[in-house]
Amino acid sequence: MKHSLVRDTIVETASNLFYQKGYNLTGINEIIREAGVAKATLYSHFKSKEDLCLAYLEFKNTTFLKEIKSFTSKAPKGKKQVLALFDFLKSFFKDKDFNGCWCINTISEIPKDNEKIRKEIKKEKYQLITFIEELVASNFPKLTKKKIPTLAKKIYLLYESAIAESHLHQDPWAIDSAKELCDLILPK
Amino acid sequence: MKHSLVRDTIVETASNLFYQKGYNLTGINEIIREAGVAKATLYSHFKSKEDLCLAYLEFKNTTFLKEIKSFTSKAPKGKKQVLALFDFLKSFFKDKDFNGCWCINTISEIPKDNEKIRKEIKKEKYQLITFIEELVASNFPKLTKKKIPTLAKKIYLLYESAIAESHLHQDPWAIDSAKELCDLILPK
């Protein structure tokens, strides 16, 4: 198999396992078995399990941002396009592999002083906030520049609680509730 | 030491360690060392680490509910008393031992099919929702009975994202933002 393809296979396999079972409960041996790859091969691509964790976070984030951008762009312009954030989440929730937010899950699993991973996670969340700002700005052009970041942060909070709580309660009520609340705070 | 006191010591020590370092990264040996207790003693009180985890969740929850009820009851009646939820969270955030929500952290660490722990966590969250309902009902007596649960759930979502996001970003902006949003949705 080609060098870069092997890497991709490892990242995808590890991502699925990390996301489903958690980082600490997934062993390297399980990853290589599943990926059909030798241990030395894995360690030639990643110098440690932590390195693989970073690749996992990046992979998930890239895929996620692409999907959510594509999904919302298909919704009608205006309020509905912003609210589509929650429709996206709902379809994500319905997926049999849904297991909440990988960032939150990972933060709970790593030692407090692991700055590398924490930094990556914060970066990813800021990318989401930035996307929401763009979404709000493009759908509410009358909104003053100053108000956009504040509003986007609030929508972000609603999004985050919707994903965490639908996961915790294994029920989508949190998504509906957050969407309602979002509807309330968007300019009419 | 007295039998029940030994149990309390173990639970408190385990709770601190589980909360600070995470469930999977805290070993039984570390708990007994810290608690000054023999391993056989621990296993005479708890049949497994999972059992100890349940005791940890219960302990944290009991303490937490007591404190948040006491804190909010001291705030002036009306809107302010409900908003005091977020002031409580802020002081909690400032604590050097703050490490987010133990329920969310634990959910991320255990296998998906651990129904015992999941059930306990859901129960605890419903206790929080119930408390918020009571808080809302007693501070907004004009509110119809039907509207209370819906409103309480929304406040709950704001509370949950405030705790999770202040933890993730290691910054209290999420608490302020959630409080503002809560202020907005409370009847004037």
Add this chain to the structure above:
DNA sequence: ATTAATGAACAGACAGGTCTGTCTTTATTT
């Protein structure tokens, strides 16, 4: 064109450490 060399991946043993949970032995307390 044939051979040699290089790079990549495979297979899996191994080291050295961790984990949970059990068990025995010794000490303390009541």
Add this chain to the structure above:
DNA sequence: AAATAAAGACAGACCTGTCTGTTCATTAAT
């Protein structure tokens, strides 16, 4: 004297990461 707890050895499983040696495909050199 009986019960309780301490101390810690131990079993057995699992973990990450290293290392040796083999296979195979592609490239370079003759």
